[in-house]
Amino acid sequence: MRRRDFLRVAGMLPLIGGGLLGAAAGSPPADWAGLRRQLKGPLVLPGDSGYDRARRLFNPVYDRVRPGGVAYAATAADVAACVNFVRTARIPVTARSGGHSYAGWSTGTGLVIDVSRMNSISYSAGRATVGAGAKLVDVYDRLAAHGVSIPAGSCPTVGVGGLTLGGGIGVVSRKYGLTCDTLESLQIVTADGRVLTCDATHHAGLFWACRGGGGGNFGVVTSFTFRTHPIRDVSVFFLRWPWAKAAAAVKAWQSWAPNAPDELWSTLHLGRDRNGLYVQIGGLYLGGKGALDRLLAPLSAKLGANTSRYVAGSSYQHAMMVMAGCASLSVERCKQTGREAFAAKSHMAYRPMPDKAVNALVAGVAQGGTHSVLLDALGGAVGRVKPDATAFPHRAALFSVQYYADGSDRTWLRAIHATMRPHLGDHAYVNYIDPDLTDWQAQYYGPNAGRLAQVKSTYDPDRLFRLPQGV
Numbered sequence: 001m002r003r004r005d006f007l008r009v010a011g012m013l014p015l016i017g018g019g020l021l022g023a024a025a026g027s028p029p030a031d032w033a034g035l036r037r038q039l040k041g042p043l044v045l046p047g048d049s050g051y052d053r054a055r056r057l058f059n060p061v062y063d064r065v066r067p068g069g070v071a072y073a074a075t076a077a078d079v080a081a082c083v084n085f086v087r088t089a090r091i092p093v094t095a096r097s098g099g100h101s102y103a104g105w106s107t108g109t110g111l112v113i114d115v116s117r118m119n120s121i122s123y124s125a126g127r128a129t130v131g132a133g134a135k136l137v138d139v140y141d142r143l144a145a146h147g148v149s150i151p152a153g154s155c156p157t158v159g160v161g162g163l164t165l166g167g168g169i170g171v172v173s174r175k176y177g178l179t180c181d182t183l184e185s186l187q188i189v190t191a192d193g194r195v196l197t198c199d200a201t202h203h204a205g206l207f208w209a210c211r212g213g214g215g216g217n218f219g220v221v222t223s224f225t226f227r228t229h230p231i232r233d234v235s236v237f238f239l240r241w242p243w244a245k246a247a248a249a250v251k252a253w254q255s256w257a258p259n260a261p262d263e264l265w266s267t268l269h270l271g272r273d274r275n276g277l278y279v280q281i282g283g284l285y286l287g288g289k290g291a292l293d294r295l296l297a298p299l300s301a302k303l304g305a306n307t308s309r310y311v312a313g314s315s316y317q318h319a320m321m322v323m324a325g326c327a328s329l330s331v332e333r334c335k336q337t338g339r340e341a342f343a344a345k346s347h348m349a350y351r352p353m354p355d356k357a358v359n360a361l362v363a364g365v366a367q368g369g370t371h372s373v374l375l376d377a378l379g380g381a382v383g384r385v386k387p388d389a390t391a392f393p394h395r396a397a398l399f400s401v402q403y404y405a406d407g408s409d410r411t412w413l414r415a416i417h418a419t420m421r422p423h424l425g426d427h428a429y430v431n432y433i434d435p436d437l438t439d440w441q442a443q444y445y446g447p448n449a450g451r452l453a454q455v456k457s458t459y460d461p462d463r464l465f466r467l468p469q470g471v
């Protein structure tokens with residue numbers, strides 16, 4: 001199964017962080033050649049071969065953005081040199097890890113500090129130390145060689161940097177928590193150019209903010225140390241029903257999925273593609289096929305015969321490749337899977353949807369266009385952490401709701417989001433960053449917004465790190 005069959009994604013017009021192409025008036029001219037001499041990693045400037053590649057994100061909609069330079073930092077000292085450079089020259093700065101920001105906010109017109117070459121992954125005694133630029137497919141692959149893993153997202157090329165800083169929802173989160181819940185410490189370069197190690201006792205406020213407060217706000221993270229869990233054989237499943245069962249499937253799923261055993265994670269997709277409308281429930285179970293069949297039985301009893309049914313045992317590592325849409329690919333080939341233009345919006349659902357809302361959701365998906373809605377189960381270990389224990393506030397959410405459309409047109413997205421808002425409320429996940437939101441502080445952070453603002457003023461009082469929706 002390819003990723004685009006599992007997760008339909010496609011482009012949104014960005015509010016790219018504003019900025020100046022060169023130094024601000026009154027500041028010394030930017031010494032790009034001097035910066036280049038200081039760095040161990042390459043600095044790619046306009047006119048250099050490789051510039052067009054260096055400025056690309058995952059979503060081609062943002063290819064028109066032309067940074068003043070892209071620094072491929074090789075060390076924390078490189079990152080510090082970049083931060084000191086932009087502060088002195090008063091040039092806008094943007095951190096980039098995997099480049100998957102929905103709004104394109106990992107590029108800009110100033111200096112992009114790209115940490116993708118800081119991608120080492122090591123393991124010792126139950127702890128994994130991961131460079132902030134590592135891609136998820138490499139994290140799963142390298143840790144599996146040690147018989148361990150961390151809970152993280154399903155897209156193979158998402159960067160561990162952006163994912164962890166915003167929270168990190170994945171296919172084993174109901175059992176092991178969000179990615180940020182297993183974080184024990186991190187190394188970060190702050191606006192004053194210091195390289196800090198943060199954990200529960202050192203720079204504890206900054207450490208708290210970096211677990212759900214979102215990327216691009218407090219500094220440039222260079223590495224993370226995570227607590228790992230042992231891996232085991234698992235089972236995966238993908239079940240489809242006729243479209244006529246779509247509303248019944250949503251009603252059955254939303255009361256079943258968030259209350260399932262922690263070992264069972266599932267996602268419900270409603271979509272409209274060139275083959276027509278589809279409804280699918282898929283997921284992963286940390287256990288054998290027989291036990292999974294028994295857990296799926298209540299759904300089958302309510303919804304009747306499947307149009308397609310796949311339930312199979314798998315190694316943990318292969319299951320991550322299946323969930324990444326890379327079932328038949330090598331890790332290297334998986335990393336080369338195509339970029340996709342998409343636009344998206346989302347909700348975090350704190351209550352089950354009433355029948356009226358389910359019917360409206362299904363009717364919205366059936367409207368013209370190529371788009372999908374993804375409901376991802378939460379609860380379990382995610383919900384057992386207090387909402388203020390980390391900056392990620394949505395601990396009581398039952399599931400997330402993502403609306404995706406191919407291309408950059410946001411018309412359908414805005415309509416269906418507005419239709420569902422009275423039923424799902426005003427909660428959003430910062431990793432599904434949405435440039436349309438005006439009350440984004442409340443939606444992303446809820447009651448944690450005030451403490452995040454305090455951390456910001458302590459570590460970046462002059463707001464060197466800026467986003468259109470920055471803390």
Ligand SMILES: Cc1cc2nc3c(=O)[nH]c(=O)nc-3n(C[C@H](O)[C@H](O)[C@H](O)COP(=O)(O)OP(=O)(O)OC[C@H]3O[C@@H](n4cnc5c(N)ncnc54)[C@H](O)[C@@H]3O)c2cc1C
Nearest residue numbers: 097098099100101106153154155159161162169215216221
């Ligand atoms: C196809 C796809 C699938 C996804 N699947 C999941 C999923 O399963 N679970 C989930 O939770 N999310 C998922 N996401 C959302 C994803 O978590 C966010 O888009 C995340 O921010 C991407 O991180 P990145 O490093 O790839 O992106 P980037 O675009 O590089 O960064 C995102 C933000 O973080 C900042 N940032 C990046 N690196 C650093 C750093 N080292 N230090 C400080 N700030 C930094 C950037 O400036 C930007 O603001 C998915 C996104 C896509 C496009």
